[in-house]
Amino acid sequence: MVGIREVAEVAGVSMSTVSQVVSGNRPVSAATRARVEAAITHLGYRAHPGASQLRGGRTGTIALIVPTLENPFYPLVAAGMQDVLVPRDILLTVTDASGMDRSTNAIHRLLSRRVDAMVAAPFGIPAAGLAELHDAGIPFVTLGEEPPGGGDYVHSDDVRGARAVTEHLIARGRRRIAFLGGEESVIPTQQRLEGYRAALQAAGLPLRDDDVVFTEYTRQGGRDGAALLLERDERPDAIVAANDLIAIGVLDVTRARGLRVPEDVALTGYDDIDAASLVSPPLTTIENPAREIGRACARLLLERLDGDVTEVTRAVALSNRLVVRDST
Structure with a gap:
């Protein structure tokens, strides 16, 4: 086609x-x-048949398509969108599009149902899926990166966040700090790895390839990655996990191996989901403002629907902050 x-x-x-x-x-x-x-x-x-929908009536429905609903970060994005959309009597529909085939199919099916606008978390969505959003001629916003061909997007500074949490570990005297990322090809992993490396380089610490392991953004992914890092003769004295679910998986492995956190190995997460403060020990992490990200996405879409803007691309950058807890 x-x-x-x-x-x-x-x-x-x-x-x-x-x-x-x-x-x-x-x-x-x-x-x-x-x-x-x-x-x-x-x-x-x-x-695409959705291309004419703005010229002929609206459905009062906006879609959010995410890689997974197992990560509590995305339901918080949805909650933020609803904060803005509910007062406008607009319905939000949320779709878990795990895997590339499902994501492309999900976009196509949502467009065939004539949603008025869409927010998409682009990692896990192939270029063809994003191109179909362009084809449809409806407003859409992507999370984390500018979409191919231009368009609105909302992001927080992942490079800065990962650098801050790595610098925190260095300030606590950690010197062999490993990075446990999600899928290597996705933008959040690349940006958080960049921040980790920048902190090590600025401190004059070596960048060891075998201190970087890629896995999935899940608790099981954290277990799998931690097993690789902690079985080595020279194990790291700290681990920077690319999100909180990975970090919780690391805690599972350290507990099973009789290692103490932070005494034997310090640990940090990313996103500050509710579970980060509930596990033992509570996780030092980066607060990634998921709810405000959702609100920003919804505002951008409403401005497009209301015809208040003409720019091809708009970017909203939100700040993040270090949250220090007992895991470091």
């Missing part, structure tokens, strides 16, 4: 420009429109 990406390449424009021509939501120069329409004719491209 020919998609918006192929049309954009043939016309020599961005995907967002093709979307604007197809949807008619924003002005495009006559010359650019002619190039896009010629490419559409040449390729036999057909716009």
